[in-house]
Amino acid sequence: MRSLSDYEAIKKIKAGEIDHFSFIVKKYTPPIHRYVNSKLYNKLEVDDLVQNCFISFYKAIPNFDGSRPVLPYLYEIAKNELKMYYRSHKLTLPLKEEIVAAEAPPEVVFDQSILNALNAKDKNILLALSEGYSYEEISEKNKIPINTLKSKVRRARIKLKLKTRI
């Protein structure tokens, strides 16, 4: 039997004679398998990836220019499949529970006396904010414009920050 060229095989596959795809598979499985095997650390997945490469190639055949060589195209598909594989199997290192417990930040206990550094008005505003009141509600209650309130809150927070650093 006369052996087919890639061009003829692709042409026949395009015409619906899909049994000629086995020619492509038989010819190019060894190099693609070697390539994927060399790039993949999980050897159990090699066969699946090679399968995906050939199926992707089969799907691309209607748009594939038969005069172009097949192998580089297959390598490109394999490269993309590997990229996709590594993207979906990102290596993660689970943290040990003891380490997590040891490195957990200490519980913050808020010292109410720090608030004494502020004047009564600012103190009330910050307390209202911590209770969940919105800026609009507080500005209405204290009869001050909302922008003034925001400035007051910002200045009060800076003051508190400085006080806690000391």
Added chain:
Amino acid sequence: MRKRRLEDKIIGKVYRMETQRTFTFITTRIILFLVSASFILLFLSALIDILAEQGSFDLFDFIGPDFEVVTRYLPDNLILFWAETPKFILFILTLAIIGFIYLMAKIIKNYRMLKNKFVSIYKFYNKKT
């Protein structure tokens, strides 16, 4: 041996996928074909009924062996016939006919490919069994 098994697996998967695709293609084409054919039948019969009820076909009674009479009255009567035709039904009928022709052209164009695919699929599954 392992490589051969892998090749068989790939080919089997491709055939399964292709079988599914081909049968989906055939089924959708058959459904579209039936739908467009029934649309044509329905709207054509409705159009003929309406025109017959209106007596619009009487406008062509003058057509006979006398060529001079035909050339004299045909343009006016055609304009009148067009004016009496229900446009909406005609529009839908035209769309259905265009769809039908497009579908037929697609099927004729892909006929060889479909036939080859059928033969390949048949050979593959027959060999397996």
